[in-house]
Amino acid sequence: MAMTGFRLIKIQFILSLLISIFLISACKKEDAKFAGEKPGQIPGLGNMPGSPEGSLFLLPSGVHLKGDIVGQEDGPSSRDCIFDGQGFFVTVKITLQRDSISTGPVEVVFPPGLIITSASEGFQHGLLVERVVVTIPPVQPGPGGNECQVSLLLFCLNSGKSPSDATAKYKLGPITSSPLIKDFIDKLSGKKINYRDFESTDPTWFENQERLQDALWNITNGDGLTEQDKENIAALPDR
Numbered sequence: 001m002a003m004t005g006f007r008l009i010k011i012q013f014i015l016s017l018l019i020s021i022f023l024i025s026a027c028k029k030e031d032a033k034f035a036g037e038k039p040g041q042i043p044g045l046g047n048m049p050g051s052p053e054g055s056l057f058l059l060p061s062g063v064h065l066k067g068d069i070v071g072q073e074d075g076p077s078s079r080d081c082i083f084d085g086q087g088f089f090v091t092v093k094i095t096l097q098r099d100s101i102s103t104g105p106v107e108v109v110f111p112p113g114l115i116i117t118s119a120s121e122g123f124q125h126g127l128l129v130e131r132v133v134v135t136i137p138p139v140q141p142g143p144g145g146n147e148c149q150v151s152l153l154l155f156c157l158n159s160g161k162s163p164s165d166a167t168a169k170y171k172l173g174p175i176t177s178s179p180l181i182k183d184f185i186d187k188l189s190g191k192k193i194n195y196r197d198f199e200s201t202d203p204t205w206f207e208n209q210e211r212l213q214d215a216l217w218n219i220t221n222g223d224g225l226t227e228q229d230k231e232n233i234a235a236l237p238d239r
Helices: 002-033 179-187 202-222 227-234
Strands: 063-065 069-071 080-083 090-098 106-110 114-118 133-138 147-156 167-176
Touching: 080 133, 090 133, 106 147, 133 147, 147 202, 179 202, 202 227
Parallel strands: 080 147
Antiparallel strands: 063 090, 069 090, 069 167, 090 147, 106 133, 114 167
């Protein structure tokens, strides 16, 4: 009996050791996937100091910003060339102006991962998860005939700071290089999440965005995506 007990303990020890090795290996693979980046410790996001990191975003030749990027509280209007995006705590109004000498429509692509950074103290940065394409029409005669107003809806990247309002000013920031944020974006690829994909009165869009915003804050301010977050993402409708 003593031998049997010893063998049982030995088997349990070996199994525990194998499980530990498996978990350590999985953790190492996860660390390698995210280049050692940890949730809640991404520069410029959450409560971390510094500026968001990534590659430079440039507007196409012949198109430039007119005035400041500001918080948008008006909702969709006839002035918008487009009103679209994901999230609703950061909504910004961007006025694009094209050179009067150019002809034909011009396409501007705001890519997934683009961060609109707050230039006003205490306001959150915004993240675009799905690309938004804007077509600026040919120059029209009269004042403002070469302008296009773009309203972008964005997810928040700094829980605890204020959502956008009409007093807040923003800048075009980088296209994120954060492995954790890029993984979040990849998980949403192919999902139906854009504002334009839903009727304006459909509460489903707002409910989905709220869940996704909580998931993103778990990355920027917490310990990472929870199992519930992953289930919520998987349950989103496909495009």
